[in-house]
Amino acid sequence: MNNYFRCFCAVLLLVFAGSLAAVDGPVIPHGKGDQCVADTDFMRRNHMDLIVHQRDETVIKGLRDEPFSLVECVACHAQTASDGVVLRVDAEGQFCQSCHAYAAVSIDCFSCHAAVPDSTDRTLGGNPAVGAPMAHSTVPLASQPPDLKLLAQLQFYVNALAENDHAKH
Template identity: 55%
Template sequence: MIWSGLIEHWFKRRSRAMWTVVITVGLLGGVGLTGAFAEVSQPLFPSARGEQCVEPVDVMRRDHFEFLKHQRDKTVHKGIRTPRHSLVGCIDCHADKDTQGRFVPVNAKGQFCQSCHAYAAVKIDCFSCHAARPTERVSQSP
């Protein structure tokens, strides 16, 4: 076999120092790859305001849309308005501010709802009707 012959030849010619280099480069490459992979595989979003979410975080990660849909049905069909799972509340706590102190829409690139949904390939149309940032009071003073 030409391949085994070549490999054997290569093995014989490598010194221990050479192996150290090969292994080190391999390890560093691996670490670099893991870093790059972690960057694309985890949604990054600004942290929220407020002490805590409306439900425990692990529950929110899994079920937030169930709460929202339930809340919507309660409000739209039954006229019951409760603040707990209100979409307005989500926006109030989860909208970030830009360097000028203005609110950024939660569905803008890299923002809370958008970044996670982009990662999970989820599309929502909620913000064609609902405000994607807290209502801002515009200051009249100069």
């Protein structure tokens, strides 16, 4: 009986600790521009499927000017520190890492992909190197947001799309 009680207490403690942590949530730095290529909620849930789909389109079919490219993600979401250094999106507290650490999902993208925008083709207007705060800046998006009404309304399609990708392999 005593053991059961101990177990119960332990579980209670865990739940309590968990809820405390959950209240905090990850602190996610704001990207450039007003909004992402799709709704924030939609992107939070589906960015991985969109990226994986885009990755196969790009590598195998050579379709590069589509909206969900990782280069564009990095271009908007990499922050510049106050000393003008551009921070990696997978650095501690940065856009990708903060959320992924919170969700305990490892990111495999940036062992190969650049985690900061190319210094030579930083086409996003202004001069990011001077250390202007990134959050809430009104820099226009590098690429046109696609007609996403369809996709944003129907997460359902994206799931099917992801399944489609999986089935192909």
